[in-house]
Amino acid sequence: MNILVTGATGFLGKYIVRELLDNNHRVFALVRNKAKIPSGWEDIQIIEGSLTDNISGQIQEIDAVIHNAAKTPGADFNTALQDNLKDDFFKTNAEGTQNLIQLCQGLNIHRFIFVSSHVVVEEYRQDYYTCSKRKAETYITKSDLNWTIARPTGIYGANDYWKQQIKKYRKMRFTKIYGNGNETLQYVYVKDVSKAVVNIINNSQTIRKSYILAGPSPFSKNQYYKSINNIVKTNILIVHIPLWLVRLIVIICDKLIKGLQIKYKNIINAIIPLSYNIEQAQSDFNFRPRDFEHGLKDLLNDMNEI
Ligand SMILES: NC(=O)c1ccc[n+]([C@@H]2O[C@H](COP(=O)([O-])OP(=O)(O)OC[C@H]3O[C@@H](n4cnc5c(N)ncnc54)[C@H](OP(=O)(O)O)[C@@H]3O)[C@@H](O)[C@H]2O)c1
Secondary structure, three states: OEEEEEOOOOHHHHHHHHHHHHOOOEEEEEEOOHHHOOOOOOOOEEEEOOOOOOOHHHOOOOOEEEEOOOOOOOOOHHHHHOHHHHHHHHHHHHHHHHHHHHHHHHOOOOEEEEEOOHHHHOOOOOOHHHHHHHHHHHHHHHOOOEEEEEEEOOEEOOOHHHHHHHHHHHHOOEEEEEOOOOOEEOOEEHHHHHHHHHHHHOOHHHOOEEEEEOOOOOEEHHHHHHHHHHHHHOOOEEEEEOHHHHHHHHHHHOOOOOOHHHHHHHHHHHOOOOOOOOHHHHHHHOOOOOOHHHHHHHHHHHHHHO
């Protein structure tokens, strides 16, 4: 199939492109900045522009779109709470998606896979990133396209952020965890997400459905560091900071230090346990993600490749 991928030069996008090529699809990549094109993309048709541009003149013979581009908070979720970035989040994620839907409708492209995020189903999240992704989903579900929405949880894999993290862990002696560390995470490995997204394209059972793409089961923050110690061969000790102490410090300092309220909100967001059921994805397109320790081993191997 001829497939247009947005956000192709981003972290997940590069893996989606690779997975599409491995499955003999012809890839058309929407690229904002040609300097970011990786080596090995000689057979890929580059469409230069942004989500908010009119790119219809550059598009021909596309069978399906994987809409993966987004303004993301990156490593620091605080950015999703910053008022000065609100317009950016909505312009890229909501308006950009609406623009792409209209483009598909105008060109008779019916198949549309949207890479959303697990955050949209977490009702307590009201930051700009989450709200803009929710709005994008609304545009999609109201359209007459043959859409599928994939909502990955936190994705890990060989990128600059994880390279830095691994470096940091290798030097780290202690880490702090707010609360008892029993709250759960359910990260998913980047190659499991890219494979799922590509598997979805030709699977008619997935049309007009949304799927969480998470790791196989939730694991605690304490377990996270045990896995890091085990696979990265580190010896990090966890220091638990009791929540009553965090709350007390926040109450005392809130009025004195500007912005602390936001950081506190993030702490509270971070200690809410995450746990997802992936059975629907397992039965509809055989989603079989690897567990965190296997993913970490693969990440260390992949780091040597990129
Ligand atoms: N990473 C995670 O943990 C995670 C978790 C859940 C969901 N997701 C979702 O997965 C998708 C990919 O995330 P990622 O982590 O790979 O993010 P990323 O590395 O920041 O990549 C985002 C991509 O979107 C492109 N982009 C941003 N604004 C654009 C615009 N206006 N027009 C065209 N392209 C634009 C970027 O282009 P440039 O390359 O030019 O910067 C980049 O290629 C996103 O939809 C994100 O919401 C990610």
